[in-house]
Amino acid sequence: MILTNQKPDNIGAIASTLCLIHCIVTPFIFIVQSCSITCCSATPTWWKFIDYFFLIISFFAIYRSTQTTSKKWIKPSLWLSWSLLFFIIINEKTAWYPLHEYFIYFPALALIILHLYNKKYCQCNLNKCCANER
Numbered sequence: 646m647i648l649t650n651q652k653p654d655n656i657g658a659i660a661s662t663l664c665l666i667h668c669i670v671t672p673f674i675f676i677v678q679s680c681s682i683t684c685c686s687a688t689p690t691w692w693k694f695i696d697y698f699f700l701i702i703s704f705f706a707i708y709r710s711t712q713t714t715s716k717k718w719i720k721p722s723l724w725l726s727w728s729l730l731f732f733i734i735i736n737e738k739t740a741w742y743p744l745h746e747y748f749i750y751f752p753a754l755a756l757i758i759l760h761l762y763n764k765k766y767c768q769c770n771l772n773k774c775c776a777n778e779r
Contacts, residue, residue: 654760657760658760664699700730
């Protein structure tokens, strides 16, 4: 929790990048697994819960980033991207709507880009915070 208070954009960008890597690597792991062993076809439980772990980390990173950003449009953009990521992950687990698996890449990439942009251009300074800047 201390890290998310000190460097929320770093944590958010790292968590989003790891989430994206997780999403890209998963199909390859299952291809290798199905080709090598037929006795253990179930997905490991810990692998299924990594999605939720990334959602929780990114939630706190976004919460803290939105408190320290100087651009108002960053706040709804971060929360919209996180909400889309949340919806896609929950939809993947419950199969409400048929979505292509590559849809998860868009909000994950958006979170990475937004966190990096916020880190570079939108941080409040100790002497002055331009929170009214758009």
